Amino acid sequence: MNNKVCRQRREYRATIPGADKATYRKKYDKAMSGRDPKAAIAAKCLDCMHWQRMRIRECPIVCCPLWPYRPFVGNGEAA
Numbered sequence: 001m002n003n004k005v006c007r008q009r010r011e012y013r014a015t016i017p018g019a020d021k022a023t024y025r026k027k028y029d030k031a032m033s034g035r036d037p038k039a040a041i042a043a044k045c046l047d048c049m050h051w052q053r054m055r056i057r058e059c060p061i062v063c064c065p066l067w068p069y070r071p072f073v074g075n076g077e078a079a
């Protein structure tokens with residue numbers, strides 16, 4: 001991975017907001033490892049909903065390919 005990609009990912013990671021940002025940054029790291037598809041889906045949905053996990057449950061974009069796999073819709077725990 002080149003320096004530009006590393007810098008872009010580091011800068012993006014630093015923008016993850018909220019009280020749960022440490023948890024979400026770990027999830028982002030797992031997603032970007034390329035070894036955890038569940039973390040990738042969770043990180044994408046969190047990003048899509050501005051890192052507000054309760055909004056994922058109410059996602060109205062039912063045509064999104066990730067919709068059936070959304071995290072935080074069952075028992076409140078991430079995948």
Ligand code: SF4
Nearest residue numbers: 045048059061064067
């Ligand atoms: S399922 Fe909803 S929250 Fe997740 S990526 Fe798709 S549109 Fe965004």
